[in-house]
Amino acid sequence: MSTRQPILRAEDLHVWFDLPGDSELHAVQGVSFELRPGERMGLVGESGCGKTTTILALMGLLPASASVAGRVHLEGEDILAKGEESVSPHRWKDIAMVFQGAMNAFNPVKTIGSQIAEPMELHGTATGRAARAQVRELLELVGISGERAERYPHEFSGGMRQRAAIALALACEPHVLLADEPTTALDVMVQAQILELLVRLTRDLGLAMILVTHDLPVVAQVCDRAAVMYAGEIVEMGQMTTIYHDPRHPYTRMLFAATPDLLGDEDVLSIPGAPPRLDHEIVGCPFTPRCDSAFAPCPTAHPRRLEVAPGHEALCHLNDHLVAERPA
Ligand code: SF4
Numbered sequence: 001m002s003t004r005q006p007i008l009r010a011e012d013l014h015v016w017f018d019l020p021g022d023s024e025l026h027a028v029q030g031v032s033f034e035l036r037p038g039e040r041m042g043l044v045g046e047s048g049c050g051k052t053t054t055i056l057a058l059m060g061l062l063p064a065s066a067s068v069a070g071r072v073h074l075e076g077e078d079i080l081a082k083g084e085e086s087v088s089p090h091r092w093k094d095i096a097m098v099f100q101g102a103m104n105a106f107n108p109v110k111t112i113g114s115q116i117a118e119p120m121e122l123h124g125t126a127t128g129r130a131a132r133a134q135v136r137e138l139l140e141l142v143g144i145s146g147e148r149a150e151r152y153p154h155e156f157s158g159g160m161r162q163r164a165a166i167a168l169a170l171a172c173e174p175h176v177l178l179a180d181e182p183t184t185a186l187d188v189m190v191q192a193q194i195l196e197l198l199v200r201l202t203r204d205l206g207l208a209m210i211l212v213t214h215d216l217p218v219v220a221q222v223c224d225r226a227a228v229m230y231a232g233e234i235v236e237m238g239q240m241t242t243i244y245h246d247p248r249h250p251y252t253r254m255l256f257a258a259t260p261d262l263l264g265d266e267d268v269l270s271i272p273g274a275p276p277r278l279d280h281e282i283v284g285c286p287f288t289p290r291c292d293s294a295f296a297p298c299p300t301a302h303p304r305r306l307e308v309a310p311g312h313e314a315l316c317h318l319n320d321h322l323v324a325e326r327p328a
Contacts, residue, residue: 004036004037004038005036006034006035006036006073007035007036007037007074007075007175007176007208008034008035008058008072008073008074008075008095008176008208009033009034009035009071009072009073010031010032010033010034010054010058010070010071010072011032011070011071011072011073012030012031012032012069012070012071013028013030013031013032013054013057013068013069013070013071013072014026014028014029014030014031014068014069014070015027015028015050015053015054015057015062015066015067015068016028016066016067017065017066017067018065018067019279023279024279025278025279026232026278026279027050027053027232027278028050028053028054028057028232029050029231029232029233030070030233031050031054031070031229031232031233031234032234033227033234033237035176035208035210036208037175037206037208038202038203038206038207038208039208039209039224039225040198040199040202040208040209040211040222040223040224040225041208041209041210041211041223041224041225041226041227042210042211042212042213042216042218042219042222042223042225042226042227042240043055043210043211043212043213043227043229044212044213044214044215044216044219044226044227044228044229044255045214045228045229045230046214046230046275047214048275048278049229049230049231049232049275050229050231050232050233050278051180051212051229052100052180052181052212053066054229055097055178055180055210055212057072057080058072058095058178058210059087059091059095059097059178060079060080060083060084060087060088060091061091061097068080074090074094074095074176075094075175077090079095092119092122092123092169092171092172092174093119093123093125093172093174094174094175094176095174095175095176095177095178096119096169096170096171096172096174096176096177096178097169097177097178097179097180098162098165098166098168098169098177098178098179098180098182099165099180100180100181100182100184101184101185105161105165105168106153106161106164106165106168107153108152108153108154109152110152111149111150111151111152112139112148112149112151112152112153112156112164113132113135113136113139113148113149113150115168116135116138116139116149116164116167116168116171117131117132117134117135117171118171119168119171119172120134120171120172123172125171125172125173132149134171135149135167135171136149138167138170138171139164139167141167141170141201142163142164142166142167142170142197142201143163143193143197144160144163144164144167148160158185158186158190159186159190159193159194162182162183162186162190162194163194163197165182166179166182166194166197166198166201170201170205173205174207175206175207175208176207176208176209176210177198177201177202177207177208177209177210178209178210178212179198179209179210179211179212180212181212181213181214182194182195182198182211183195183213183218195218195221195222198211198222199222211223216228216252216255216256216259217259219240220240220244223240224239224240225237225238225239225240226238226240226243228243228249228251228252228255230251230275230286230287231275231276231278231282231286231287232278233286233315234313234315235249235251235252235287235314235315235316236248236249236251236252236312236313236314236315236316237312237313237314238309238311238312238313239311239312242309242311242312243312244256246309246312248308248312248314248316248318248319249314249315249316250287250291250292250293250316250318251271251287251290251291254269254271254290254292255271257269258270258271271290272290273289273290274290276289282302283299283300283302284297284298284299284300284301284302285298285299285301285302285303285315285316285317293318295317295318297317297320298317301317303315303316303317303319303320304320306319306320306322306323308322
């Protein structure tokens with residue numbers, strides 16, 4: 001495991017939304033993780049598990065109806081400490097995001113180049129001619145001719161818009177990139193090119209990245225580390241190879257089993273049922289109704305987070321025996 005200091009550290013992050021009738025939806029429930037310079041971490045899970053809400057909280061981009069608690073240290077500074085006042089100087093400059101659905105990331109009546117220049121002008125990193133030159137360089141970096149800076153979003157294909165959205169996120173040379181389902185709605189070939197581009201950029205620019213996806217094989221292909229989310233919590237986290245060869249949470253194991261095998265020589269298993277509603281109190285392990293390994297403590301006791309091996313954590317009663325086996 002890397003000994004470098006984390007560039008980003010989330011500690012006990014909670015996000016909840018007030019709902020009509022005095023109830024609330026607890027979308028993120030005590031998420032903690034660290035991200036080191038140059039590291040690529042996959043945040044993976046089904047829709048509604050809290051992945052996107054987590055990274056929007058890191059960017060300070062949640063809607064006004066959201067409440068946030070916990071700490072997010074970016075290069076040592078708690079960027080949630082004073083809400084918008086503490087996060088806005090870092091947004092786009094130190095931490096940037098590629099949004100889901102590149103078409104929606106751009107204003108249709110402004111040129112792509114002028115939109116990529118906006119964060120530079122906002123943070124004063126470049127203006128005028130210097131900004132225009134940087135925009136062209138950024139477009140070339142992501143594989144688009146710099147000449148296209150004067151074109152409008154509708155003149156770009158889906159794959160090119162996604163590349164331009166990555167250029168936009170890199171405009172102020174951030175150290176952390178958050179990519180939210182960056183290949184959704186792209187065909188398989190373009191998807192592979194975008195993933196390859198993200199890997200190359202993180203490697204060449206020394207960027208740390210969180211890749212949000214529902215697709216565990218994509219994480220296996222691209223990321224060094226994975227954090228598997230379920231019902232607002234990280235239920236397993238560790239090095240990708242370790243999780244792949246030795247998953248210690250049944251949800252992770254079932255996610256792998258639900259992945260089609262390229263050779264087609266293994267059955268694809270679906271995960272029965274659906275994730276729990278997060279606007280109700282959950283007693284016990286939230287995965288109990290869907291888990292093929294559930295046993296006596298699962299419906300009533302919430303499992304504790306245990307380090308099952310160095311750098312590998314899981315939240316499942318199946319690992320409870322480790323506590324008894326460890327020397328006091
Ligand atoms: Fe399954 Fe129980 Fe582990 Fe939850 S705690 S994942 S129900 S075995």
